[in-house]
Amino acid sequence: xxxxxxxxxxxxIGKALAKVIIRxxxxxxxxxxxxxxxxxxxxxxxxLYDEALKPFGINxxxxxxxxxxxxxxxxxxxxxxxxxxxxxxxxxxxxQVLKRMGLLTYGKGDDQREQLISxxxxxxxxxxxxxxxxxxxxxxxxxxxxxxxxxxxxxxLRSL
Numbered sequence: 001x002x003x004x005x006x007x008x009x010x011x012x013i014g015k016a017l018a019k020v021i022i023r024x025x026x027x028x029x030x031x032x033x034x035x036x037x038x039x040x041x042x043x044x045x046x047x048l049y050d051e052a053l054k055p056f057g058i059n060x061x062x063x064x065x066x067x068x069x070x071x072x073x074x075x076x077x078x079x080x081x082x083x084x085x086x087x088x089x090x091x092x093x094x095x096q097v098l099k100r101m102g103l104l105t106y107g108k109g110d111d112q113r114e115q116l117i118s119x120x121x122x123x124x125x126x127x128x129x130x131x132x133x134x135x136x137x138x139x140x141x142x143x144x145x146x147x148x149x150x151x152x153x154x155x156x157l158r159s160l
Contacts, residue, residue: 045141052137056130057101063134065094066103066119066127074116076109098123 049060058066068083069075075083081091095117098104103123106115119127142150 048141049134049137052133053130056126056133058103058126058130061094062098062103063127063130065091065098066123069104069117069119070124070127074107074109074118076114076116080117 046060049063053059053063065080065084068080072079072083077092077095078088080095081088084091086094095104099106103120103126104117105120105123107118108114109116145153
């Protein structure tokens with residue numbers, strides 16, 4: 001059907017096809033990609049939260065993970081990963097960092113093989129201290145985009 005890759009350069013049809021593919025590819029890349037735009041926005045927003053939470057020694061990903069643990073009281077690693085929509089192995093590494101920082105602890109579950117993750121007293125204190133900074137960051141973002149856009153953003157993100 002198509003000439004072999006090594007023969008395409010010598011084949012006029014192969015050359016023409018390559019030009020069309022490149023033109024189509026670059027044409028589509030010049031349009032706005034939702035994924036790239038969302039990733040860019042996410043990095044900018046994360047940087048704002050990370051800066052606000054820096055004095056407490058945590059970043060927004062750690063704050064979020066700790067809030068899930070606080071809400072569930074005690075949770076196993078698999079359920080925590082599912083709740084945060086992360087791979088279990090990624091969650092395991094994130095939990096280990098917070099455990100080394102003294103912000104999370106492990107306890108025994110119903111099954112001897114299961115370990116339950118919970119907030120340490122230090123972790124609860126960090127969350128309590130960081131809450132005003134997180135709230136201020138929320139308000140800052142809302143004031144930048146307006147309350148109507150913030151509501152629209154929440155609706156949009158829920159729909160994804």
